[in-house]
Amino acid sequence: MLKYRNILVFIDVDQESQPALERAVSIAEKEKGAKITLFLCCYDLTFEMTSLSSADEREAMQRIVIKENKEWLKSIAAPFTEQGLDIHCQVRWHNRPFQAAIIEVLKNNHDLLVKATHQHSKLSAILFTPTDWNLLRKCPVPVLLVKNHLWPKQGNILCAIDCKSIQDDEHHQLNQQILKEAAVMAEIVNANIHIVNAYPSPPMNIMLELPEFDPINYEDGLKKFHQKTLNDYAQTLNLPKEQVHLAQGLPEDVISEVAEKIDAELVILGTVGRSGLSATLLGHTAEQVIDNLNCDLLALKPAGFISPITL
Structure with missing residues (x-):
């Protein structure tokens, strides 16, 4: 098929x-x-x-x-x-x-x-929304943004997974969708699949307001939770541990760093459409990742997404 x-x-x-x-x-x-x-x-x-x-x-x-x-x-x-x-x-x-x-x-x-795609200036990103960004937000089918990185045989595909939201049904389904898409793409281009997740640092406001707050235990528990969740996702594709990547930091930074480390030919992630001032000024992870990657990006919408653009 x-x-x-x-x-x-x-x-x-x-x-x-x-x-x-x-x-x-x-x-x-x-x-x-x-x-x-x-x-x-x-x-x-x-x-x-x-x-x-x-x-x-x-x-x-x-x-x-x-x-x-x-x-x-x-x-x-x-x-x-x-x-x-x-x-x-x-x-x-x-x-x-x-x-x-x-x-x-x-x-x-x-x-x-x-x-x-090509790099967008910071000024144009604020004043004029580039075509790439509008397609990421509003296109109802997967969008493959291409750079000049080659797709060699036995190359690497990197899936960006959101582990913090496993209790959220929509995010969980989107994660599964990303993994299924990666399996299909890996078969088409004869590539290996890696998965990555970023977990956050302890919130500074809690550390300042609650003297009894233990950031070391908090961080350790957070890391273990994300690692277990990521491993569970990895098991669905029988991925070895060397193809499972967990790091602390912002998703856009971690995804870009791991993609460069493994010389990924393609990064696959989920994107949720947004509109209004927040979308114009803030963007989302997919948009922030684009300029940092030296490889292709495949952005998926969650199941049931309806584009604001209609016939």
Whole structure:
């Protein structure tokens, strides 16, 4: 049974190379019968603002731009279609690329969205939400953000598990979903699975307000709880102890450090959509991890997630 039958590749017209396409091809080559759609969103505000052209003329200009971009997509797809891969091209005129991509996912039942990513400046992260971040928050299917790290045979996939929330049914299901996705990906790309969890330091406010509070016993108990929970998750995939990683610290720091240590080709984690001021200013673990990783990131939504973007 194929896992990824219908892959949408978000093409960045500003990039010379297209690592997202190359990654999608490497998956499709192993998933016989998979279909790839190259997606490009184009928009030019000057076409909308000009008062010298009628509505029909503006639409005609849009059609020309769309046609030119479609021809370009076909040209970059040609080397792969000649190899027998099933690749289609889709161009949309839309002023919000992430929204156009999610509409495309919903319309055509894509099961994976692949996009190349690059570092975001701190200023733009606050003032303008990058397309990557909107896709992480709002896309209903798994989002694979691609960097230039190779996917070697017998490489390593790292699963980020949230052990502190095992009593939370939704988080537990998301952890299980991450492990299942890792098992599928490991089979597709012939990789080893590692899992990682970060546990927090003793809260400083309790240490200051309660003189009798013993931070050493607290930390030891916290570590044992997280280790046992992590080991339980590891047993579901029969992972050896050297592939189970527990460290104290912030999740985004621990995940990045372990990924670098094992030279991970892919990190898989869960992400929960958020909106409003808190999402704009704070982001979440997935967003904070992106810029620190030198490998690909696969972000999953919890079961039952409904995108705020609709048809």
